[in-house]
Amino acid sequence: MEELTFTPEIKPPSTKKDPKRWLKDNLFSNWYNTLLTLLAIVLLYFLFKGVYTWVFTQAKWEVIPPNLRKLSVGKFPKDQLWRVGQVIYVLAVLMGLSAGIWKGLNQQITSAVACVGAVIALLPIQVNTSLREAAIIATTLIAVSYVLGRDLQNLKRWVIIGWVLMFPWMMFMLHGFGENSISTILWGGLLLTLILAVVGIVACFPIGILLALGRRSQLPAIRWISIAYIEVVRGMPLVTILFMGSLMLPIFMPGDFRPDKVIRAMIVLTLFSAAYMAENVRGGLQAVPRGQYEAAQAVGLAYPQTMTFIVLPQALRSVIPTIVGQFIALFKDTSLVSIIALTEVLGTADEILGDPKWTGYQPELYVFIAVIYFIFTFAMSHVSQIVEAELGVGKH
Amino acid sequence: MTENVTTENVTNDPIIVCEDVHKWFDDFHVLKGITTSFKKGEKAVICGPSGSGKSTFIRTINRLEEHQRGTIIVDGIELTNDLRNINLIRQEVGMVFQQFNLFPHLSNIKNITLGPMKVRKLSKRQAEEDALALLERMGIADQAYKYPSEVSGGQQQRVAIARALAMEPKIMLFDEPTSALDPEMISEVLDVMRELAHSGMTMLVVTHEMGFAREVADRVMFFDEGVVVEEAAPADFFDNPQHDRTKLFISQTLQH
Ligand SMILES: Nc1ncnc2c1ncn2[C@@H]1O[C@H](COP(=O)(O)OP(=O)(O)OP(=O)(O)O)[C@@H](O)[C@H]1O
Ligand SMILES: [Mg+2]
Numbered sequence: 001m002e003e004l005t006f007t008p009e010i011k012p013p014s015t016k017k018d019p020k021r022w023l024k025d026n027l028f029s030n031w032y033n034t035l036l037t038l039l040a041i042v043l044l045y046f047l048f049k050g051v052y053t054w055v056f057t058q059a060k061w062e063v064i065p066p067n068l069r070k071l072s073v074g075k076f077p078k079d080q081l082w083r084v085g086q087v088i089y090v091l092a093v094l095m096g097l098s099a100g101i102w103k104g105l106n107q108q109i110t111s112a113v114a115c116v117g118a119v120i121a122l123l124p125i126q127v128n129t130s131l132r133e134a135a136i137i138a139t140t141l142i143a144v145s146y147v148l149g150r151d152l153q154n155l156k157r158w159v160i161i162g163w164v165l166m167f168p169w170m171m172f173m174l175h176g177f178g179e180n181s182i183s184t185i186l187w188g189g190l191l192l193t194l195i196l197a198v199v200g201i202v203a204c205f206p207i208g209i210l211l212a213l214g215r216r217s218q219l220p221a222i223r224w225i226s227i228a229y230i231e232v233v234r235g236m237p238l239v240t241i242l243f244m245g246s247l248m249l250p251i252f253m254p255g256d257f258r259p260d261k262v263i264r265a266m267i268v269l270t271l272f273s274a275a276y277m278a279e280n281v282r283g284g285l286q287a288v289p290r291g292q293y294e295a296a297q298a299v300g301l302a303y304p305q306t307m308t309f310i311v312l313p314q315a316l317r318s319v320i321p322t323i324v325g326q327f328i329a330l331f332k333d334t335s336l337v338s339i340i341a342l343t344e345v346l347g348t349a350d351e352i353l354g355d356p357k358w359t360g361y362q363p364e365l366y367v368f369i370a371v372i373y374f375i376f377t378f379a380m381s382h383v384s385q386i387v388e389a390e391l392g393v394g395k396h
Numbered sequence: 397m398t399e400n401v402t403t404e405n406v407t408n409d410p411i412i413v414c415e416d417v418h419k420w421f422d423d424f425h426v427l428k429g430i431t432t433s434f435k436k437g438e439k440a441v442i443c444g445p446s447g448s449g450k451s452t453f454i455r456t457i458n459r460l461e462e463h464q465r466g467t468i469i470v471d472g473i474e475l476t477n478d479l480r481n482i483n484l485i486r487q488e489v490g491m492v493f494q495q496f497n498l499f500p501h502l503s504n505i506k507n508i509t510l511g512p513m514k515v516r517k518l519s520k521r522q523a524e525e526d527a528l529a530l531l532e533r534m535g536i537a538d539q540a541y542k543y544p545s546e547v548s549g550g551q552q553q554r555v556a557i558a559r560a561l562a563m564e565p566k567i568m569l570f571d572e573p574t575s576a577l578d579p580e581m582i583s584e585v586l587d588v589m590r591e592l593a594h595s596g597m598t599m600l601v602v603t604h605e606m607g608f609a610r611e612v613a614d615r616v617m618f619f620d621e622g623v624v625v626e627e628a629a630p631a632d633f634f635d636n637p638q639h640d641r642t643k644l645f646i647s648q649t650l651q652h
Contacts (some may be wrong), residue, residue: 294460295497295556299511299563300486302479309510313501391501392543 063361064368067352071369072131074188074343080176084191085134087170092117092141094166097159099142100149108386112379114142119375167199184262185342190372192262193344196334200269201327207270208277213307215282226278233275239339242268246340265337273330280322284315317393324384328377345369406437406614411471411567411598412457418465419452419622426452427463428622436566439599441609441630444619445645450602453619454569457600458489471566487515490560494572496552498544504555505531505540508562516563523562530558534588550581554588561592568592570601606649610634618642 027037099110121135214226245268288311296306338347349365410433419427426449442450455461459482468475470485499507509523531537534554539547574582593612616633618626626642637643
């Protein structure tokens with residue numbers, strides 16, 4: 001009998017390269033690559049030099065600190081700011097607990113928010129103490145309740161109830177009641193931007209899913225209503241719908257019924273994004289093969305179960321990047337509410353610039369706002385990448 | 397002669413009764429009046445040329461396809477548009493597909509426990525215990541926590557069989573369960589099916605595995621153009637076919 005010879009196991013070749021080798025392989029592999037690299041270096045040098053000089057020697061940042069409160073909360077009365085603080089702190093505790101209890105996705109979102117909080121807490125500019133204080137307290141609350149949440153699994157139900165009550169409580173808290181109540185007209189700045197964006201994102205998601213399912217429904221009435229809704233809304237610019245929602249809707253409303261302006265903006269933003277969400281979700285639904293429905297039916301799952309456990313998880317996974325892209329678009333679209341005289345963060349900036357004292361400070365103020373937008377949108381796309389990795393998208 | 401090992405399990409009560417079953421896809425007449433019945437514990441192998449309506453027929457039995465004329469009664473329940481009936485029957489009829497159709501976003505064990513937990517309302521612990529026992533029976537207990545894409549085709553098909561069995565069905569439908577498999581994996585799936593046959597399960601199997609048919613089947617049915625051309629015990633069917641079309645088909649399939 002022939003003797004078996006064993007091939008010895010060897011380690012795969014190392015893919016790590018030393019930096020010199022990497023430079024040569026990637027940047028200087030041949031003459032035109034070398035030329036491009038040098039060109040890029042020169043360009044980058046001038047770019048950085050320009051930015052550096054402007055940011056550190058020319059820009060008149062003194063416009064920011066005195067206006068920071070306005071940019072944060074608009075005309076919200078100073079002596080009522082504790083209300084905003086309460087909302088933020090409760091939100092921080094809820095997020096921390098959720099991250100501790102459920103881990104996973106909650107953890108990613110919460111840590112992204114905590115990072116934003118930490119950035120604000122550490123802003124390298126002179127900030128009125130209350131903002132920095134609030135950021136520090138919120139970040140700490142997130143951390144503490146996260147640690148606690150890990151050992152408090154039986155709190156699950158209460159945290160869910162907390163989230164459900166969060167929205168009405170926030171509206172109530174910010175608005176107050178009686179003589180001290182604060183008209184939503186005074187809400188503004190980043191506070192309004194975030195409220196509109198978060199409410200829009202959270203609410204448009206389920207509505208979009210329902211519309212997508214409706215568009216594929218066997219029942220003609222539901223299908224036609226869904227199609228009509230999606231196509232009509234997608235056929236109109238957001239500005240038009242905001243305008244109609246704000247100015248024309250009250251004309252059709254019976255009697256004195258006048259939904260609050262901010263609420264109207266929330267509804268319009270939600271319904272607008274829901275139409276786009278529906279089309280994104282539909283794209284995902286089309287990617288789920290028929291065999292998945294059949295296998296689900298064959299084990300006896302009813303339609304709602306088939307959708308919830310089999311079809312939607314697969315459909316949504318495949319369109320995460322599109323959905324997050326849409327959330328980011330919605331976040332930026334909130335700036336359009338200035339058309340109906342709500343002053344979110346960008347509108348606040350315009351208001352500040354209208355003050356003769358601050359004319360000529362456009363570049364500084366707009367750059368500052370751009371950085372704020374960037375921090376939030378970057379956090380969003382970062383979370384989406386982590387979510388994708390976590391769910392193993394593209395792997396299984 | 398092949399000894400038929402399973403006859404002792406077959407009783408005389410029919411569990412599936414089909415009366416003059418017709419099915420059209422638009423104008424295309426796929427099933428042209430199928431009348432037959434299957435007894436409890438019976439193993440029927442269905443064969444026939446491509447496009448003859450084999451898949452369509454077994455899919456009418458758990459109503460993945462709707463028949464348009466005639467009656468189908470499964471375990472005393474007639475298949476109508478009544479959703480309650482359909483869901484009852486789907487719990488009693490397991491199905492295994494040619495392409496496995498496992499849920500790719502769930503691990504193997506979750507593929508198996510989903511039905512029992514959501515439909516039979518078992519506790520998570522009970523469902524997992526049952527699932528692990530089934531995977532053990534399929535010989536792949538060590539693959540429980542992997543995802544379908546991380547195991548071989550033969551293993552995937554065995555997970556799919558376990559998924560169907562987890563609902564504790566009275567009837568199992570197999571639609572070409574080995575056709576998508578590499579040759580070396582076919583036998584591991586057939587082994588599992590053979591074991592299932594011995595346990596007394598009622599089985600309707602669409603397959604071209606004639607060795608399996610000879611060994612396990614109580615009856616072989618030959619479909620062509622939407623009708624049952626011939627049906628007989630495997631020995632008679634293979635050694636003494638009556639119809640020309642059957643003879644032609646057998647000679648063609650046995651050639652390769
Ligand atoms: N959903 C459908 N819509 C229209 N025609 C269909 C549909 N499903 C099957 N058919 C047609 O019905 C006929 C029978 O199909 P069926 O799948 O039952 O055949 P089969 O005997 O299983 O064949 P195969 O061995 O290729 O699987 C085929 O001609 C097929 O093209
Ligand atoms: Mg077929």
